[in-house]
Amino acid sequence: xxxxxxxxxxxxxxxxxxxxxxxxxxxxxxxxxxxxxxxxxxxxxxxxxxxxxxxxxxxxxxxxxxxxxxxxxxxxxxxxxxxxxxxxxxxxxxxxxxxxxxxxxxxxxxxxxxxxxxxxxxxxxxxxxxxxxxxxxxxxxxxxxxxxxxxxxxxxxxxxxxxxxxxxxxxxxxxxxxxxxxxxxxxxxxxxxxxxxxxxxxxxxxxxxxxxxxxxxxxxxxxxxxxxxxxxxxxxxxxxxxxxxxxxxxxxxxxxxxxxxxxxxxxxxxxxxxxxxxxxxxxxxxxxxxxxxxxxxxxxxxxxxxxxxxxxxxxxxxxxxxxxxxxxxxxxxxxxxxxxxxxxxxxxxxxxxxxxxxxxxxxxxxxxxxxxxxxxxxxxxxxxxxxxxxxxxxxxxxxxxxxxxxxxxxxxxxxxxxxxxxxxxxxxxxxxxxxxxxxxxx
Numbered sequence: 001x002x003x004x005x006x007x008x009x010x011x012x013x014x015x016x017x018x019x020x021x022x023x024x025x026x027x028x029x030x031x032x033x034x035x036x037x038x039x040x041x042x043x044x045x046x047x048x049x050x051x052x053x054x055x056x057x058x059x060x061x062x063x064x065x066x067x068x069x070x071x072x073x074x075x076x077x078x079x080x081x082x083x084x085x086x087x088x089x090x091x092x093x094x095x096x097x098x099x100x101x102x103x104x105x106x107x108x109x110x111x112x113x114x115x116x117x118x119x120x121x122x123x124x125x126x127x128x129x130x131x132x133x134x135x136x137x138x139x140x141x142x143x144x145x146x147x148x149x150x151x152x153x154x155x156x157x158x159x160x161x162x163x164x165x166x167x168x169x170x171x172x173x174x175x176x177x178x179x180x181x182x183x184x185x186x187x188x189x190x191x192x193x194x195x196x197x198x199x200x201x202x203x204x205x206x207x208x209x210x211x212x213x214x215x216x217x218x219x220x221x222x223x224x225x226x227x228x229x230x231x232x233x234x235x236x237x238x239x240x241x242x243x244x245x246x247x248x249x250x251x252x253x254x255x256x257x258x259x260x261x262x263x264x265x266x267x268x269x270x271x272x273x274x275x276x277x278x279x280x281x282x283x284x285x286x287x288x289x290x291x292x293x294x295x296x297x298x299x300x301x302x303x304x305x306x307x308x309x310x311x312x313x314x315x316x317x318x319x320x321x322x323x324x325x326x327x328x329x330x331x332x333x334x335x336x337x338x339x340x341x342x343x344x345x346x347x348x349x350x351x352x353x354x355x356x357x358x359x360x361x362x363x364x365x366x367x368x369x370x371x372x373x374x375x376x377x378x379x380x381x382x383x384x385x386x387x388x389x390x391x392x393x394x395x396x397x398x399x400x401x402x403x404x405x406x407x408x409x410x411x412x413x414x415x416x417x418x419x420x421x422x423x424x425x426x427x428x429x430x431x432x433x434x435x436x437x438x439x440x441x442x
Contacts, residue, residue, distance in 0.1 A: 096155050316369050
């Protein structure tokens, strides 16, 4: 352990802070929004209203990519054996709670909403042979569901192992709906040091596969659920731009969540201003990276001047879509990039939350213009109104309900990694059976 490593916080203090219930108001509001929003969507879907399906589609992309990216960022902390994030990483783990709903939503889209959502579904024979093969109905359906299923299972498995460590060393507490899950986590929990190393080893295997499958899988899902809505357009950078947009939203959300939970739990000693600064720097870095890949994709299309590519960009820069496209660039890049240049803007909550909200709203509008221009083409008035707002509030309610249910059911801090006297042994891998250090090449 480094001589400069901070002392471990008191375990009882961490357990008591993490066991503080969230309270019912936020969950109640989330549930109301979820019920009203999804009921609105269900009415639209039942009456054959395609707008309801399109609103569901772009919201599915926004919330699902961001939630999955949040879990992937938490897993990246394990890959790098990061110590700075131990006080806040559980706030990202909680995003996994949205993925079961997202899986149901995807199945619903590809099985029930396909004729509303995918413009090529009933005109596949008019496409070139290669696209007919790739977008073949059975191949498309199986591919989309299978890829997302694998991603979701890996992420749920990873979070299960992460949470199990903390449940195993904590007294029984949390929402009653998860009592059975907590009991299963404790059932075979052994000696703390051995559990730490064996879980660290298991997570190492999960996270490496998750990183590979997550990156490739979301590229495929971005193609299937976004790019191919315009079947004649293709870009090799498209998938990267989609999932890195979700990555950026996850970090922007984290910047707000750390402040919320710090105040809610009275955890100023566990979630510090150093965390605020580190997360702010990450937000700034990935704003710059998102801007880079977005402009790089545009630049290649611009100087290539190939009609199959340029029509996609042109359509979003003319007519009723222009204000949305400009808003994406301003909100997702210009405002947060220049706003987060200073240290104080990252530490001062009002400015950080303002820039985080701008970034998240910018990516939300990007998801909108990924979907709607490809479906509606050139229009005099962009279709953004009741259906889009109602379904968005429904998704926000579902996300909030799932997240708060998870956070009230399990420890809100990575208690073992924060408090264990063996916590920094994971920096040097050992054989979990013999507890002997592994050779460097292993």
